[in-house]
Amino acid sequence: MAGPGSTRERVTGQEASRGGSVRLDDVAVRFRTKKKDVTALRDVSLDVAEGEFVAIVGPSGCGKSTLLKLVAGLLKPSSGDVRLREEPVTGPRHDIGYVFQRAALLEWRSARRNILLQAEMRRMPADRARERTAELIAMTGLTGFEDAYPHELSGGMQQRVALCRALLHEPPVLLMDEPFGALDALTREQLNIELNRIWRETRTTVLLVTHSIAEAAYLANRIVVMTDRPGTIAEVIDVDLPDERDYATTMARPEFARATGRIRDLLGAASAAD
Template sequence: MTMPGDTTTVPRPAPPGAGSVSLRDVAVRFRGKQRDVTALSGIDLDVRDGEFTAIVGPSGCGKSTLLKLVAGLLGPSSGEVLLGGERVRGPRHDIGYVFQRAALLEWRSARRNILLQAEMRRMPAQDARRRVDELIEMTGLTGFEDALPHELSGGMQQRVALCRALLHRPPVLLMDEPFGALDALTREQMNTELNRIWRETGTTVLLVTHSISEACYLADRVVVMSPRPGTITETIEVGLPAERDYTATMGRPEFRDATTRIRELLGAVTAPLE
């Protein structure tokens, strides 16, 4: 409260950054032939600009549905979703999205698969080519620019998909089990690369994963969800430095504490999780 003659200025909260994400009391219900299904209920979540947030929970709890809400591919039954402080009212073309499968066009080279994003967005050709060169170097694809998808390993295909999603410098990157189909060693390598790329780009990342160790290695915070209807059971602050050596991180007490707590929260439903 300001008294007459008081010149003290009350500071206003900073406006949300372009990469901030907020869900306010969000619920999603699907109407079926036999009965209605509630996928999400009472979801309240704030993701800060530039933050890496992972989402874990049992199968069918609505993790992928949550990403679709942020992307504007699905509207909430109630509540609201905000991106950069603006209400999401339809598909958001400014975000990036990486799925479990790379979904590359078999007849296009790695470079031309990345450039497909530029063609769809009608980006200036010179700017797009320059950006592709940056991303190819950033993701370790140098020397494989002209390779067709069948000539690339699974990890390399996912690198191409990641480049494609990052081409337009999205403020928010959504990742839905992007490394789930990879072997364990390649998955570790991709985790290390993703941590480095996130630090270099400053992009806000929301990652859905079934791997508790992957979530805790990559994220600032891990959102733990309940079985359907999905609610947020707890949000875990991992407490690790942004730059993380993979082997060293596995032995840190912050990592062990976070993974242990998540397993406790998930209880008996941790069987399908790593």
């Protein structure tokens, strides 16, 4: 567990041997409005190893989603440096996957064809796209619903389709911005379990923004806790749990309690619900 106020977590040992996947060095983001200048992020430095799962938590408006946009190249930093797999991020990246809070599926396309939209946009070879779609449908438990339209799918199934779409081109980095925030508690738990399994099978590097302390601790290798705006990193917490995590057993482990307790201490949320 990094000390309070730490803004950098360097990769060592086995993680270093895998190489860096995402790196931010002293990044700041400032916006100018009609009335004033607003600093969304300041002094943000973070290294994420290849194949690592990192969750980002913090107060609303602290810049969590802004951080993902920086990595995706959808937003340029006002200062500092952003790198993806050792390359400077200078514009929109096509080698990432992005999952948002809303599935944003096309209502006139079936689940399969919504997934294949990614292939059409990227001009993937048709045979490989169909093969990969079939793999992902099986992996996410959508078998039998391939030809269903969005209005025929539950919210959880729609998010599974969105996840398949984001993973179709086998991106080395997957960005997830509150993907399960609008779901009921039981569906969210089920998708947490599925996401842990998919991450273990694919070893895609994942950056997950979430407001759920329990979700962050269940899914992540490390948790980045951010301060209120202007957002900076208060602490990076190591989650000392095995990669394969049974849900009920994990929730009862002392390592889980230590991680969630520390997050609540940092956020001043000891009495708040997840």
